Amino acid sequence: MSDGLNAYNIEYKGGEFRICLKDPKATFYHDQDAIAISLPILFRQIIAITILSSTLTLILKPFHQPRFIGDIIGGIILGPSFLGLFRKYNDIFLPFASATILESFTYLGGVYYVFLVGLEMNQTPILRISRKAMAVAAAGIVVPLAVGFGTYFLIAPSPAPNGPPMGPPGPPKAKTAFLWGVALTGTNLPELTRILADLKLLRMDVGRTALSSAFLSEIGTWMFLAIVITTAHDRFLAVAASSIGFILMSIFAIRPFLSWLIRTTSDPEEDYKETHVHFVFCGVLLFGFISDGLGLSSIFGAFLFGFILPGGHLATAVRERLEKITSWILTPLYCILLGLKCNFQLTAQGVSAANAALFIVLSWASKFFTTFFVALRCQMAPRDASALAVLMNTKGMLSAFVINIGRDYKLLIVENFTVMILTLVVMTATVPIIIKYAYKPQKQMTVHRYKSIQSTGIDSPLRILVCIHSARDIRGTIYLLQLSHGTRQYPIRVFAVHLVELTERTSATMLVVQGAYRSNSTRSTRAIAEAESEQIVEAFEEYQMESDNTVTFEALTALSPYATMHVDVCSIAEDKRANLLIVPFHVQGGADANADNISSSARMVNQKVMAYAPCSVGLLVNRGLGMSNQGVTCLIMFFIGGPDDREALSYAWRMSALPEVHLTVVRFIAGDHAEPMVKTTFDLLNEERGSSTLITMQDRQEDLDEEFMGDFKYKTMNNNSISYTEEVVNNGEETLRCIRNNMEQHPYEMCIVGQGDQQTSPLLSGLSSLVEFEELGPIGDAIATSNFAPSCSILVMQQYYNRALRSKKADNDKPADLFI
Known part of the structure; x- marks a missing residue:
């Protein structure tokens, strides 16, 4: 006997069957077609599986499904239930000879995946988990464990009418029931975090409670999994004793040894070596080998090694090198292999559809109702409690590992294995759909008057939210905050938000502690974050200590896909009642900055933030801000008119209160030869005496400009640190020439301008059509793309004026969908 590719022979000799693989040294030119050899078959399988996995992921993405679902569905399609029904397909893609190679390769991927899971599981976050999350996690472990034990008997093999039992009687059936209960206890943290991030629930109380509860439930599931593996052996007492000893030695002996070894073999001033x-x-691999030898699965050993490996830069370096290959190839292969092992034809013969459906419903309901009632007892609103109960049904790789290990240890047959995998898929797939369409959190928007610097005043407390894409944004941002004039009486409240793209490789643990980066956070707490986040936190903490109580600081992390990152930023700004939101321009450096520094994703985030921000926005083009050694910081502000220019002058005016700052204000006045302004927009104003008058919006803005500039000139007439001049110009060319002349006369460190909706201004005629970066406005773009001030940083201000009008500039996003 042999398969369709003649890759093996089955012989009967000496009373037993033997499977003989053919010569692996065969080539295209000798003895046998090399395509039939295992390694080329594995390559074909990896290519086909990767293509199918990516395709299904794209198809399911609009439904907010995690990749785990698409991978398992892909395996089911490739398996014996669908394409596997065709013999020719099996001979080409799934010959018998490749089974061992494929399973070993995917199992290696599973080993490294759980190592990364263990690497992210740190003991420190447990200390900050609320009692509510602990209660939800405890109930979500105990009750589903009991319900899972009972529901298994709905699909348990029963004796055939005229034959021997279909499955082993007695204790093994009880062990299998316990195995399913363990699979139900877990709520998969990585899959849950991505669902929450996709649905914008990470910063909600529901999302934070779900994350913390999932974190604890994962730890509980790993403990129960160790019990399952131990009891699966005949000499389970010996296996249990040796396993407990190995775990204790790893935590209390090997972990300190690893910490000492890493400190003594590395230079703290340099990055870790590849060795x-x-x-x-x-x-x-060593821990996997040892745990396998002791009777535990190598999966458990890999998790334990990741759990005891000290966090910090080394853990980050390991994760960066391993996550790409693991998340893109190895993990999808493992999930698809689970689908390949499913056989719905055999399941239909051994398990009735009604029993399977009831099994799925009871499994889903056990977690839901348990979490729901516990959440109600913890004073959660019914809507939030129901949403939390749905979220806790999120399954993933951990539950899949439990079921697959049960099959490896012969605790499950194909029929039961298939129903359990299908149950995991249904439970997880229903979570984002239900939450998306049935749960609309009613977030109460914070109503506060002071959403701009002009309305706040120059001698009032200021709340600034600064966005940091990378460590290169830190120096310029901190120097700008230093110029913002905080005092002990009116300190500046700074919220530093590190913007991190949420991808398949993003650390899930960062989400559990994303709100924990406070000024009093410990180094051990921050060690679990990315090295860049730690660097940002340390820089702002140092700035706070040097500020002499004029600044208070709070750091947060916004993990989201770039397409929806602006929602998180604007939501945080609304929650923190920010007066000003500062974002870094996507091109840093001089006018001849390398194109490699341009990030289209960061630019898209900036544009949407400026369109939907609930407060004023400052866009900072950093060209070495804060690196000058001059004793006096020279700033220049160009004023044309409008709300953005008034906001820019308000901020510059506030900066001029510092004794080391000199501010030059240049106001442009329309000359006699300027083109008349087109006035088409009307606004209804109520006069003080009760009458009403229709005037143009432009006339109203001109009146506000005159009133504001009159107040500015009156209050600064005796201030030697402020210089005020007026320039008469007739068009955009004369305006730009005047800007060039002023900036070439003195090496200003920063230029402050308004972003402005000033296309109708005659002072900018000819400039608007040449704008390359619309978010900078005509003046900001002209300065940023010119070469007459290559070392002068630029701050473009946009006042919180009419977000509904500004939002029309966004890429077809609806303002009503901003906060969900």
Whole structure:
């Protein structure tokens, strides 16, 4: 006997069957077609599986489904239930000879995946988890464990009418029931975090409670999994004793030894060497080998090694090198292999459809009702409690590992394995759909008057939210905050938000502690974050200590896809009642900055933030701000008119209160030869005496400009640190020439301008059509793209004036959908 590709022979000799693989040294030119050899078959399988996995992920993405779902569905399509029904397909893609190679390769991916899971699981976040999350997690472990034990008997193999039992009687059936209960206890943290991020629930109380509860439930599931593996052996007492000893030795002996070894073999001033990373990779395999030898699965050993490996820069370096290959290839292969092992034809023969459906419903309901009633007892609103109950049904790789290990240890047959995998898929797939369409959190918007610097005043407390894309944004942002004139009486409240793209490789643990980066956070707490986040936190903490109580600081992390990152930023700004939101321009450096520094994703985030921000926005073009050694910081502000220019002058006016700052204000006045302004927009104003008059919006803005400039000149007439001049111009060319002349006369460190909806201004005629970066406005763009002030940073201000009008500039996004 042999398969369709003649890759093996089955012989009967000496009373037993033997499977003989053919010569692996065969080539295209000798003895046998090399395509039939295992390695080329594995390559074909990886290519086909990767293409199918990516395709299904794209198809399911609009339904907010995690990749885990698409991968398993892909495996089911490739398996014996669908394409596997065709013999020719099996001979080409799934020959018998490749089964061992494919399973070993995917199992290696599973080993490194759980190592990364363990690497992210740190003991420190447990200390900050609320009692509510602990109660939800505890109830979500105990009750589903009991319900899972009972519901298993709905699909348990029953004796055939005229034959031997279909499954082993007695204790093994009880072990299998316990195995399913363990699979139900877990709520998969990585999959849950991505669902919450996709649905914008991370910063909601529901999302934070779900994350913390999932974190604890994962730890509980790992503990129960160790019990399952231990009891699956005949000599379980010996296996249990050796396993407990290995775990305790790893935590209390090997972990301190690893910490000492890392400190003594690395230079704290330099990055870790590649040899450190290589030894970590080998340590994963070593722990897997030891745990396998003790009777535990190598999966558990890999998780344990990741759990005890000290966090910090080394853990970050290991994760960066391993996550791409793991998340893109190895993990999808493992999930698809689970689908390949499913066989719905055999399941239909052994398990009735009604029992399978009831099994799925009871499994889903056990977690839902348990979480729902516990959340109600913890004073949660019924709507939030129901949403939390749905979220806790999120399954993923951990539950899949439990079921697959049960099959490897012969606790499950194909029929039961298939129903359990299908149950995991249904439970997880229903979560984002239900939350998306049935749960609309009623977020109460914070109503506060002071959403701009002009309305706040120059001698009032200021709340500034600054966005940081990378560590290169830190220096310029902090120097700008130093110029913002905080005092002990009126300190500046700074909220630093690190913007991190949410991808398949993003650390899930960062989301659990994203709100924990406070000024009093400990180094051990921050060690679990990315190295860049830690660097940002340390820089702002140092700035706070040097500020002499004129600044208070709070750091947060916004993890989101770039397409929806502006929603998180604007939501945080609304929650924190910010007066000003500062974002870094996507091109840093001089006018001849390398194009490689341009990030289209960061630019898209900036544009949407400026369109939907609930407060004023400052867009900072950093060209070495704060690196000058001059004793006096010279600033220049160009004023044309409008709300954005008034906001820019208000901020510059506030900066001029610092003794080391000199401010030059240049106001442009329309000359006799300027083109008349087109006035088409009307506004209804109520006069003081009760009469009403229709005047143009332009006339109203001119009146506001005159009133504001009159107040500015009156209050600063005796201030030697402020210089005020007026320039008469007739068009955009004369305006730009005047700007060039002023900036070439003195090396200003920063220029402050308004973004402005000034296309109708005659002072800008000819400039608007040449704008390259619309978010900078005509003046800001002209300065940023010119070469007459290559070392002068630019701050473009946009006043919170009419977000509904500004939002029309966004890429077809609806303002009503901003806050969900």
